[in-house]
Amino acid sequence: MPLFEYVCPACGNKFSELVRSHEEKVSCPACGAEAKRNWSGCMYSATGKPPKKCSGKCSECSGCK
Numbered sequence: 744m745p746l747f748e749y750v751c752p753a754c755g756n757k758f759s760e761l762v763r764s765h766e767e768k769v770s771c772p773a774c775g776a777e778a779k780r781n782w783s784g785c786m787y788s789a790t791g792k793p794p795k796k797c798s799g800k801c802s803e804c805s806g807c808k
Contacts, residue, residue, distance in 0.1 A: 749778035
C-alpha cells in the first residue's frame with residue numbers, strides 16, 4: 744500500500760495518506776473536500792531510499808566515489 748502526499752484545493756491543507764491504490768479518491772481530513780495528489784513531494788525508489796542524482800555516465804563526473 745503506497746503512502747502519497749496530498750493537497751486540498753479547497754483549504755490548502757497538505758497531508759500524507761496511506762492508500763490501497765494510486766487511483767483511490769482521498770478526502771481532506773480538515774474540510775472533507777476531495778484532495779489531489781501533491782506531485783512536488785519527495786520521491787523514493789522501490790527500496791525506500793531517495794534516488795541518486797547519477798546520470799550513469801561515470802566518465803563525465805566524479806560524484807559516485
